[in-house]
Amino acid sequence: MRIGKLAQRxxxxxxxxxxxxxxxxxxxxxxxxxxYRDYEPDAVNRIDFIHRGQAAGLTLAQIRQxxxxxxxxxxxxxxxxxxxxxxxxEIEQQIAQLTALHxxxxxxxxxxxxxxxxxxxxxxxxxxx
Amino acid sequence: MRIGKLAQRxxxxxxxxxxxxxxxxxxxxxxxxxxYRDYEPDAVNRIDFIHRGQAAGLTLAQIRQxxxxxxxxxxxxxxxxxxxxxxxxEIEQQIAQLTALHxxxxxxxxxxxxxxxxxxxxxxxxxxx
DNA sequence: CTTGACCTTCCCCTGTACTGGAAGGTCCAG
DNA sequence: CTGGACCTTCCAGTACAGGGGAAGGTCAAG
Numbered sequence: 001m002r003i004g005k006l007a008q009r010x011x012x013x014x015x016x017x018x019x020x021x022x023x024x025x026x027x028x029x030x031x032x033x034x035x036y037r038d039y040e041p042d043a044v045n046r047i048d049f050i051h052r053g054q055a056a057g058l059t060l061a062q063i064r065q066x067x068x069x070x071x072x073x074x075x076x077x078x079x080x081x082x083x084x085x086x087x088x089x090e091i092e093q094q095i096a097q098l099t100a101l102h103x104x105x106x107x108x109x110x111x112x113x114x115x116x117x118x119x120x121x122x123x124x125x126x127x128x129x
Numbered sequence: 130m131r132i133g134k135l136a137q138r139x140x141x142x143x144x145x146x147x148x149x150x151x152x153x154x155x156x157x158x159x160x161x162x163x164x165y166r167d168y169e170p171d172a173v174n175r176i177d178f179i180h181r182g183q184a185a186g187l188t189l190a191q192i193r194q195x196x197x198x199x200x201x202x203x204x205x206x207x208x209x210x211x212x213x214x215x216x217x218x219e220i221e222q223q224i225a226q227l228t229a230l231h232x233x234x235x236x237x238x239x240x241x242x243x244x245x246x247x248x249x250x251x252x253x254x255x256x257x258x
Numbered sequence: 259c260t261t262g263a264c265c266t267t268c269c270c271c272t273g274t275a276c277t278g279g280a281a282g283g284t285c286c287a288g
Numbered sequence: 289c290t291g292g293a294c295c296t297t298c299c300a301g302t303a304c305a306g307g308g309g310a311a312g313g314t315c316a317a318g
Binding site: 049052053055056057066070075076077080081084085087088091092094095098099101102104105106108109112113126128129 | 178185195206209234237241242
Binding site for chain 3: 142144145148152161163164165183188189190
């Protein structure tokens, strides 16, 4: 299977697959005599795995770590658990930060909804911020 | 006042202020005969405003829009209200996405905490993702 | 035989908010 | 007069995940 077909089946683009190969997420593909990349049908599984990792919020570098462990013959289970735990902490922090930001922006917007915008002090740029 | 002093008073760095000037957030500064930037003391207010905008989650481009409106002589109040409203929507969407991501990562991690990691199928890279 | 779809490598570009460093000029204290 | 702190400009790079487009090779259909 050539790269365009594989991309189509995996729901991505040829350009992205070349990028993944260059980043070490996909092993260098076999080539046809004319130099075209030639993939086995199960290559789509690896790309699906990359997509699942992305859906879990992992970076390509983290996904590559998992893939490297798997490719070296060992089981990446523990590493995956650690990554997921770390990712959870990050997500919780991000949610906490966004919630705090949400509250302060609500306060600002409520102040900005207050009538009497004519009282702006030209020296202050904007009395709402 | 020279750039280093202004940076210190505004709680940032000279490099950042030059960057802001190049991005149009600060007007081109006056220069001393030897070419040094020379600021009025109230320049710090404009930098504080930029910081408050950032604290509200606005991008430098959005802050520059507000500053441009103010610099053109009109009142940016309505524009600020619109920006804050739009920002609120974005924040709420981000929180919703992160919450959904959180739940699915929790599910993945719980599955990964399940004993019997020896049953991994080598063809699947990792049974947890 | 030609056309169009597909493939190859290559390098640069996107957006965000800076940061680092080189090469050189200025200012002030000792 | 020299050293160090400060300033100037410009070039380049950071992280992230690709995208754009050039210049050229390959393949199958009509």
